[in-house]
Amino acid sequence: MAYYSSSRRSSTPRPFIGFLLVASFGILFAGCGGSEKSEIPQAEDFSFTAEDLARVKELAGDGSGAFIPRLELAPEQEGQSGPPIIDVGSIDKFNSMRTASDGEQDMFRVTNAFLNVRNAPKVTATQIARLEQSESVQVVEFVDAAWAKVLINGKEGYVASRYVSKLVTETQLAEEKKKYEGLMYVDFGFLNVRKEADANSELLGELAGQSFIRPLSQDEVWARIPYHEGDGFVAVQYLTPFLPNFLVRQGSFHLPVVHYKLASEGVLGVMPQHLEALKSSGYTIWTMSDFYQLLNQQEEKDVRLNPNTIILAVSDITGENVNELSTVLRSSGVDATLFLTGKSLSSGIDQKQLMTLIANGHDLQTAGHTGDDLRSLTNAQVELELSQSKQLLEQITKKKVIAVAYPLGGVNDRIARKAGDVGYLLGLSNAPDTRFERTQLLRMPSLTIKASTSSDDLLSLVSQ
Numbered sequence: 362m363a364y365y366s367s368s369r370r371s372s373t374p375r376p377f378i379g380f381l382l383v384a385s386f387g388i389l390f391a392g393c394g395g396s397e398k399s400e401i402p403q404a405e406d407f408s409f410t411a412e413d414l415a416r417v418k419e420l421a422g423d424g425s426g427a428f429i430p431r432l433e434l435a436p437e438q439e440g441q442s443g444p445p446i447i448d449v450g451s452i453d454k455f456n457s458m459r460t461a462s463d464g465e466q467d468m469f470r471v472t473n474a475f476l477n478v479r480n481a482p483k484v485t486a487t488q489i490a491r492l493e494q495s496e497s498v499q500v501v502e503f504v505d506a507a508w509a510k511v512l513i514n515g516k517e518g519y520v521a522s523r524y525v526s527k528l529v530t531e532t533q534l535a536e537e538k539k540k541y542e543g544l545m546y547v548d549f550g551f552l553n554v555r556k557e558a559d560a561n562s563e564l565l566g567e568l569a570g571q572s573f574i575r576p577l578s579q580d581e582v583w584a585r586i587p588y589h590e591g592d593g594f595v596a597v598q599y600l601t602p603f604l605p606n607f608l609v610r611q612g613s614f615h616l617p618v619v620h621y622k623l624a625s626e627g628v629l630g631v632m633p634q635h636l637e638a639l640k641s642s643g644y645t646i647w648t649m650s651d652f653y654q655l656l657n658q659q660e661e662k663d664v665r666l667n668p669n670t671i672i673l674a675v676s677d678i679t680g681e682n683v684n685e686l687s688t689v690l691r692s693s694g695v696d697a698t699l700f701l702t703g704k705s706l707s708s709g710i711d712q713k714q715l716m717t718l719i720a721n722g723h724d725l726q727t728a729g730h731t732g733d734d735l736r737s738l739t740n741a742q743v744e745l746e747l748s749q750s751k752q753l754l755e756q757i758t759k760k761k762v763i764a765v766a767y768p769l770g771g772v773n774d775r776i777a778r779k780a781g782d783v784g785y786l787l788g789l790s791n792a793p794d795t796r797f798e799r800t801q802l803l804r805m806p807s808l809t810i811k812a813s814t815s816s817d818d819l820l821s822l823v824s825q
Contacts, residue, residue: 469525478518482508506546526606548601554593558583617795617823618807624677627812638816648724680709700766703730703750
């Protein structure tokens with residue numbers, strides 16, 4: 362494929378690339394404007410016109426606008442970043458979601474939308490910082506059941522302990538709980554300490570609400586506790602075992618991705634019987650967006666994947682096969698993740714077909730822009746391929762694009778890292794497996810289905 366080049370790029374590389382993207386998306390989505398200034402249309406106003414599509418195809422052909430086949434960068438641009446990264450907040454969130462645990466024993470995650478850091482353990486104390494959801498913070502100690510001392514940029518502060526959770530895997534949870542065995546806190550406004558295990562005994566003092574104690578011994582009514590130079594007794598009914606919040610993170614998944622590549626002759630013809638066999642065998646058919654929703658829920662609580670779940674993925678979709686695909690999926694009554702290349706949206710699949718797929722509930726994700734193997738491209742070119750197709754599909758669907766099917770299945774550490782850098786959470790490869798770790802979300806395996814694959818073969822594959 363010919364590379365696109367321009368003599369102006371060497372002198373003003375960044376503005377020119379930005380101009381190409383802005384101009385291309387403006388042409389695609391703003392329509393044919395008049396001489397007066399007009400605002401960018403909102404979602405409810407959006408529509409393609411025949412002129413728009415004709416112009417897009419023209420741009421795709423000459424490489425001068427929205428659909429740049431590939432950029433050849435001047436030597437001084439190699440290693441520089443491409444288009445601006447989209448939605449930095451999502452990138453940070455997705456990086457967090459791909460982490461199985463925090464590793465360090467004293468690191469906790471913020472589980473509230475935000476968390477104020479104060480200079481003393483009380484709500485009236487001065488606020489010295491603010492943390493956002495999913496940020497990690499080092500907990501120095503729990504000063505009581507309500508407050509934790511934290512360390513931020515070398516300075517100490519205090520946060521409400523109910524809004525932080527220790528991120529652990531299933532295997533780490535039991536070990537973490539052992540650290541707090543025998544530790545209790547006063548679950549009342551205050552608690553009297555008496556000399557003997559008797560309500561009429563001498564009052565030695567009181568414990569503040571939420572304060573910690575470790576009983577030396579206890580029965581059903583009284584607990585003996587260390588108090589000043591000796592010991593005392595408190596009523597057990599006002600004590601509660603203490604544990605910090607734990608966010609148990611599912612680290613491994615058994616989630617087969619059944620991948621139909623329509624470029625393989627005859628594969629669409631076997632899809633109906635395959636889907637019927639999966640449904641008859643009790644499998645739940647998901648999309649990538651369904652999996653994303655599960656991962657979102659796991660950021661707040663321990664939610665597990667149903668073991669009889671698969672993801673249905675389809676790629677190599679063109680204007681020639683999209684209608685047949687839509688008919689097959691509709692008759693089978695299932696939703697699928699459809700991976701579309703950027704160029705197919707200009708030279709193959711028209712607006713009506715695309716909007717029909719969206720209306721039918723299918724999950725639209727990207728397969729890169731040109732469909733070229735990303736491993737052969739420079740870093741800047743990879744970023745352009747991935748970000749351009751992502752922005753385009755988000756503009757059309759008005760939905761967040763979170764997954765990419767790597768063209769030709771080509772992915773390595775570098776490509777996976779670049780996919781994360783431009784805002785993808787999930788990446789689909791051709792690795793033939795049904796199990797993967799959370800750290801592999803950008804390199805998820807898939808089962809490539811052939812026309813010769815029988816229903817029994819498919820059921821055997823997904824059960825492995």
